Amino acid sequence: MSALKLPDFQLQAGTMAFLEKHPKSLFINNEWVAAQSGKSFETRNPATGDVLAEVALASEADVDAAVSAARAAFNGAWGQTLAGDRAALLFKLADLIDEHADVLAELETLDNGKPIRVARRGDLPYVTKHLRYQAGWADKIEGSTVPVTFPNQFVYTRREPMGVVGAIIPWNFPLLMAIWKLGPALTAGNTLILKPAEQTPLTALYLADLVKIAGFPAGVVNVLPGPGQPTGAAMAKHPDINKIAFTGSTEVGRKIMEAAANSNLKRVSLELGGKSPNVIFADADVSSAIRGAQWAVFSTAGQECVAGTRLFVERAAYDQVVEGLKTQVEKMVVNHGFAEKVHVGPVITEQQMTRVVGYIEDGKKAGAEVITGGNRVENLGGGYFVQPTVFAYQDDGISIVTDEIFGPVAAVTAFDDWDELITRANDTMYGLAAGVWTRDIGKAHRYAHAVQAGTVWINGYGMIDPAAPFGGYKQSGFGREMGKEAIDLYTQVKTVWVNTQ
Ligand code: NAI
Ligand code: MG
Numbered sequence: 001m002s003a004l005k006l007p008d009f010q011l012q013a014g015t016m017a018f019l020e021k022h023p024k025s026l027f028i029n030n031e032w033v034a035a036q037s038g039k040s041f042e043t044r045n046p047a048t049g050d051v052l053a054e055v056a057l058a059s060e061a062d063v064d065a066a067v068s069a070a071r072a073a074f075n076g077a078w079g080q081t082l083a084g085d086r087a088a089l090l091f092k093l094a095d096l097i098d099e100h101a102d103v104l105a106e107l108e109t110l111d112n113g114k115p116i117r118v119a120r121r122g123d124l125p126y127v128t129k130h131l132r133y134q135a136g137w138a139d140k141i142e143g144s145t146v147p148v149t150f151p152n153q154f155v156y157t158r159r160e161p162m163g164v165v166g167a168i169i170p171w172n173f174p175l176l177m178a179i180w181k182l183g184p185a186l187t188a189g190n191t192l193i194l195k196p197a198e199q200t201p202l203t204a205l206y207l208a209d210l211v212k213i214a215g216f217p218a219g220v221v222n223v224l225p226g227p228g229q230p231t232g233a234a235m236a237k238h239p240d241i242n243k244i245a246f247t248g249s250t251e252v253g254r255k256i257m258e259a260a261a262n263s264n265l266k267r268v269s270l271e272l273g274g275k276s277p278n279v280i281f282a283d284a285d286v287s288s289a290i291r292g293a294q295w296a297v298f299s300t301a302g303q304e305c306v307a308g309t310r311l312f313v314e315r316a317a318y319d320q321v322v323e324g325l326k327t328q329v330e331k332m333v334v335n336h337g338f339a340e341k342v343h344v345g346p347v348i349t350e351q352q353m354t355r356v357v358g359y360i361e362d363g364k365k366a367g368a369e370v371i372t373g374g375n376r377v378e379n380l381g382g383g384y385f386v387q388p389t390v391f392a393y394q395d396d397g398i399s400i401v402t403d404e405i406f407g408p409v410a411a412v413t414a415f416d417d418w419d420e421l422i423t424r425a426n427d428t429m430y431g432l433a434a435g436v437w438t439r440d441i442g443k444a445h446r447y448a449h450a451v452q453a454g455t456v457w458i459n460g461y462g463m464i465d466p467a468a469p470f471g472g473y474k475q476s477g478f479g480r481e482m483g484k485e486a487i488d489l490y491t492q493v494k495t496v497w498v499n500t501q
Contacts, residue, residue, distance in 0.1 A: 006197070007215040010336035014103040015110075018206060025056040026225070027208035029069035030218035036061040041227065043201055046113035046346040047336035049382035055201050062100055063193070063234040066222040068190040070164040071220030071240060078191055081217075090135035090186060094128040096210040097175075101125075104175060104203055109337040112174060113346040113383075114300065116337050117430060124449050126466075127179045130482075133466030134183030137365045137487050144162035146495070154498040159491040161189035162267060163242035166235040168256070170248045171197035171348050172303045172406075184486035186220065193222045193241070195232055195250075199348050201225040228252060236260060243267040243461045243490070249404075250429075250475050268488050269479030271305065271471055273404040274432030277425040278308030278461060279415075279447065281438035282316035288459070289437035290324040294411070296435060296461040298332055298388045301344050302356075302408040305476075306433040308461055310401060312421060316415040322392060324370045326411065347407050348383040353384040355419040356407030360389055364399035368393040368411065393480045394407065396424055419428050426452045433471025435461040454480075 023032045042051045059067070073079075088462040097104065104127075105119035114123075143157035154306040167181035178194055185192050196204035208223045224231055232252075234417040236244055236259035243266055246256050253270040260266045278296050280289040295306030315319045335342035349355050355378055363371060373389030388408040391400055400411050415421045425434065438444050454471045457463065464470055469480040479489045 009116075011078065011106055012103050014100070015106040018103065018107065018202070019053060019110075022054055022205065022209075024201075024205055024225075026058050026062055026066070027205065027221070027223040028066045029257075030212050030216075031199070031231040033065075033140055035059065036065075038279070041198055041225075042113055043199065044349070045110050046348050047338075047381075049350065050410045052110055053202065055205070055225045057456055058195075058226040058231045061232055061233040061399055062224060063231065063238060066193045066224055067164055067238055067240050070193055070218035070222055073217055074161075074163055074191045076219075077217040077312050078220050079189070081189070081286055083141065083189075086187060086189065087135045087138035087458065088356050089214055090131060090138070090183065091128075093210060093216075094131040094135070096214055097124070097128050097131070097207070100206070100210065107202045107206060108174060108200075113337055115342045117342075117343050118299070119337070120410060123176050126405045127175050130176070130466045131179050131183045134187045134486060137184075137484065138187045141487055141491065143484040143493075152499060152501045154500050156498075157489070158494045158496065159188075160426040162490060162492055163190060164240060165192050165490065166238070166241045166244045167191045167192060167198060168196045168235060168244060168246045168248065169194070171199040172174060172300065174304075177247055178207060179423065180247075180481050182221065184481070184490045185245070185289050188487055188490040190243075190490055191220050193223050193224060193235060195235060198225070198227040223226065230250070237254070237263045239264045242267070245269050245479075245489070247271040249273055250415060250477075253477060258449050267492075269481075270477035271274070271479070271481060272309065272432075272475060272477040273477050274305050274373060274431060274472070275310055275428050275430045276306055276406050276433040276435070276453065277310045277312055277428075277446075277451065278315060278435035279312045279421065279425065279437065280321055281436070281440070281443065282314040283439050284317070284437035285439065285459070286320055289323055290328060290463045292336055292435065292437065292459075293321070293325060294328045294332075297410040298329065298344055298408050301347055301386070302410075303347060303406050304447075304462075306455070306462060306464070307406075308368065308433070308435050309405065310409055310425075310428075312415050313357060315414045315416050322390075322412060325390055329390055334380070334387065336380065336383060343389055344408055348384070348387055350384055352407065353386060355411065356386050357406055359400055359403065359405045360386075360409060361392050363393075363398065363409075363411070366395065366398040366400070368398060368400060368474050371412070373408070374460050396427060402428070407429040422447075422450045426450075429475040432476035433457070
């Protein structure tokens with residue numbers, strides 16, 4: 001097992017024990033159970049290509065069993081839990097995650113490939129910040145009284161949970177994505193079936209143990225590892241799941257809506273892809289902007305929905321930015337996540353590496369100029385490494401500019417005037433995020449208002465916070481996670497009329 005022979009890193013005993021001894025089966029009704037089909041799948045370490053673990057694969061029958069358990073919990077003990085008691089359990093879970101953070105970070109690096117420093121300082125602290133923030137809403141989910149035109153009627157609203165929620169999540173921030181969904185879903189009083197991505201199931205399984213230790217009643221949280229087919233698809237069409245919360249590709253988001261439409265009209269919230277524009281005006285603090293542009297793409301090897309992959313630079317600053325970006329990016333060390341020096345880890349799978357390299361080749365063929373990078377990294381063992389790559393381009397219609405690549409690839413172009421900028425920046429089916437760098441405060445806000453994106457950063461890039469609503473415009477999805485909006489996403493409004501005569 002590759003995890004055990006990384007030469008320069010001593011894994012925690014807890015990580016080794018988890019890899020060697022944990023059942024890695026399905027977590028239903030607070031028990032570890034085998035997949036009814038007996039099927040399993042492999043999860044690999046993207047830094048080596050080696051198999052880390054064999055994991056049970058949930059099929060339709062297992063989804064049925066998990067839904068029954070979640071429904072029974074919703075109708076039973078969990079449905080009766082007082083808001084403050086739900087919050088207490090969620091705070092307990094957050095404490096347990098903190099206690100186990102070192103092991104969880106190592107599992108994240110093994111399964112996803114990200115640098116251990118990023119897992120420790122980026123992912124894990126935010127996992128518990130998000131969980132605690134959402135738990136804090138539990139006893140503040142209020143309705144309102146409504147001044148209707150009828151006499152002698154007292155009308156009020158209640159925000160009630162939806163019931164059984166299915167969460168289908170991607171591999172780029174495995175535990176964080178799980179908590180983005182689990183936090184508000186449970187805070188609002190729903191029960192949950194969590195399907196981690198097939199590339200990164202390990203931390204969700206570890207989380208299930210902590211859920212049990214924290215003392216959640218059976219059936220409140222169920223974890224079903226497996227791929228999109230059959231596991232995710234069985235959830236999306238299940239007649240007794242009330243809502244699916246999804247993060248992933250636009251293509252699969254569309255399929256989930258379709259399955260919802262053709263089954264029980266379950267509620268759907270979608271956080272999908274992006275091709276976010278990041279704009280540098282000539283009056284910006286250009287060196288900060290260059291660093292910002294660099295980290296906006298390469299900190300996660302480009303595997304981030306908000307990655308600022310389309311960089312627009314005002315002509316007067318263009319040469320300086322391209323030169324600076326080339327210098328900065330060439331200093332970035334590509335390596336496995338446990339290496340002492342690493343800025344950019346591997347991409348998630350061999351298939352993703354092939355896809356990313358395919359885009360790079362398409363970019364070259366389409367006439368975009370390679371400023372730096374442009375190839376696989378071959379000398380790092382069996383891992384899936386791609387050089388941080390920057391293209392300069394003119395043609396907005398080429399695939400490296402139109403498509404979400406989800407790899408370490410940025411595309412930079414020059415612009416001359418405002419109308420051109422706004423038209424080109426918005427010329428995408430996506431609308432997740434945008435950045436702008438300028439010292440002109442009026443211009444910054446004008447841009448923030450003109451750009452079609454759910455989040456805009458002015459003189460910064462990439463911050464996401466538990467208190468700040470987050471989600472997409474256009475085909476980047478709908479529904480807002482984080483903030484109080486996240487509670488709205490997991491509740492429905494009931495209006496009660498009382499005749500007071
Ligand atoms: P994906 O959208 O296929 O997978 C995301 C989740 O959906 C996984 O849990 C997967 O098992 C599940 N899924 C797949 N097919 C399903 C179906 N028919 N019904 C229900 N669930 C299903 O994304 P994938 O294949 O991992 O990556 C492909 C591309 O998607 C990436 O290159 C990137 O462009 C985009 N992506 C965007 C993400 C984001 O954060 N917005 C995250 C991951 C991928
Ligand atoms: Mg993996």
